[in-house]
Amino acid sequence: MSIGRRSVLQGLVLAPLSRATANPLCSGEKLPALTVEDAEVFRVKVNERGNWTIVRLNTSGGVTGIGDASQSGNDSQTLAYVKQFAELLRGQSIFAAEWLRKATAPTIARQGRIAAVAASALEQCLWDIQGKAFSAPTYDLFGGRIQERIRVYANINRSTEERTPEGFARMAEKAIAASFDAVKLAPFDEMPPGLTDKAQVERFMARGIACAAAVRQTIGPKRDLLIDVHSRMDLEHGLELARRFEPLKLFWIEEVTPAKPVENLAQINKVATMETAGGESIYGVRGFYPYIKAEAVDIVMPDVKVCGGMIELKKIAGLAEGAGLVTSPHGPASPVGNLTAAHVISTVTNFNILEFSYGEVPWRAELIDPPEQIADSALVLSNRPGLGHVLNEKTAAKYAVS
Numbered sequence: 283m284s285i286g287r288r289s290v291l292q293g294l295v296l297a298p299l300s301r302a303t304a305n306p307l308c309s310g311e312k313l314p315a316l317t318v319e320d321a322e323v324f325r326v327k328v329n330e331r332g333n334w335t336i337v338r339l340n341t342s343g344g345v346t347g348i349g350d351a352s353q354s355g356n357d358s359q360t361l362a363y364v365k366q367f368a369e370l371l372r373g374q375s376i377f378a379a380e381w382l383r384k385a386t387a388p389t390i391a392r393q394g395r396i397a398a399v400a401a402s403a404l405e406q407c408l409w410d411i412q413g414k415a416f417s418a419p420t421y422d423l424f425g426g427r428i429q430e431r432i433r434v435y436a437n438i439n440r441s442t443e444e445r446t447p448e449g450f451a452r453m454a455e456k457a458i459a460a461s462f463d464a465v466k467l468a469p470f471d472e473m474p475p476g477l478t479d480k481a482q483v484e485r486f487m488a489r490g491i492a493c494a495a496a497v498r499q500t501i502g503p504k505r506d507l508l509i510d511v512h513s514r515m516d517l518e519h520g521l522e523l524a525r526r527f528e529p530l531k532l533f534w535i536e537e538v539t540p541a542k543p544v545e546n547l548a549q550i551n552k553v554a555t556m557e558t559a560g561g562e563s564i565y566g567v568r569g570f571y572p573y574i575k576a577e578a579v580d581i582v583m584p585d586v587k588v589c590g591g592m593i594e595l596k597k598i599a600g601l602a603e604g605a606g607l608v609t610s611p612h613g614p615a616s617p618v619g620n621l622t623a624a625h626v627i628s629t630v631t632n633f634n635i636l637e638f639s640y641g642e643v644p645w646r647a648e649l650i651d652p653p654e655q656i657a658d659s660a661l662v663l664s665n666r667p668g669l670g671h672v673l674n675e676k677t678a679a680k681y682a683v684s
């Protein structure tokens with residue numbers, strides 16, 4: 283969809299900021315007075331690890347924007363919050379991103395992730411709309427693009443059903459054939475959280491390391507191997523695991539122990555010879571502050587769907603930059619979530635690599651129009667207005683959650 287000046291002008295004529303509840307500090311007279319009308323939700327079936335939920339926000343001038351509300355852990359509760367927060371936004375300026383952040387913070391403080399994902403999705407929609415309103419790519423609204431290449435790694439964990447060294451290796455091979463030069467797996471998922479029995483932990487540890495070794499063998503020494511431990515280890519086993527992974531030359535090891543107490547992650551970070559990464563479940567710059575201050579990881583992983591949205595992602599990246607850390611957005615996501623993260627992260631100096639969930643559904647790229655494009659292990663960002671893509675309603679209808 284192309285949105286030209288005319289739609290903006292129509293917005294000016296048709297939708298003055300008239301509601302008493304509108305934020306008086308947003309949208310001066312010289313700015314196009316587009317206001318939010320309502321939200322639509324599109325749910326598509328992916329796999330047992332979760333479906334994708336796309337939110338589309340409509341405005342007074344006909345300009346629309348999309349955002350990703352997937353993977354909250356409870357889609358129906360998140361949809362209730364999408365509805366509630368969209369109601370708050372009704373009649374507000376399309377620039378009310380900070381206003382939305384402030385207005386939703388108390389609910390998110392009480393309800394956590396299910397509400398945070400809803401607010402983040404609506405916030406993403408606003409930035410898509412703003413870009414279209416100004417005929418500018420959204421990254422220009424975030425300070426302008428400085429990262430030419432948005433390098434991505436293939437997370438093969440969600441698509442590998444045969445969870446053996448051979449099964450992971452086969453999926454890694456496919457990812458390489460699809461141009462990826464970095465691969466991540468979480469080979470300890472079968473280990474029950476909180477397990478401490480030495481013999482049992484050893485069994486899971488040996489099996490997980492064997493899976494990682496098989497992938498390293500397949501991808502060769504020049505491509506990057508990333509391991510996510512999904513917080514399965516305690517401190518003692520975590521330290522041992524980091525040591526035993528040394529010969530595999532990991533790009534990073536992620537979330538070795540649970541996020542709390544943060545001192546355990548910090549201890550592993552201090553001792554591990556490879557880089558450590560984490561933070562995918564943390565909301566907001568205030569949530570990241572103690573994590574970064576405690577030196578929990580070398581690489582922070584805010585998720586644009588969970589952390590509060592695009593402006594929050596930029597703030598978190600700034601906090602990380604101040605601490606001398608790298609930002610690698612977490613991102614098993616629909617193509618929309620990866621796009622919104624990519625637009626922001628293309629404007630920061632301390633970007634490293636973006637997560638991409640490889641191989642979940644064959645029609646993934648077609649969920650947006652023009653289709654998502656991965657080339658040479660990078661997500662191709664366009665300079666079209668807004669996010670540069672719209673939802674492909676045909677694909678969304680074809681794979682809709684019934």
Ligand SMILES: [Mg+2]
Nearest residue numbers: 510536537562
């Ligand atoms: Mg992770």
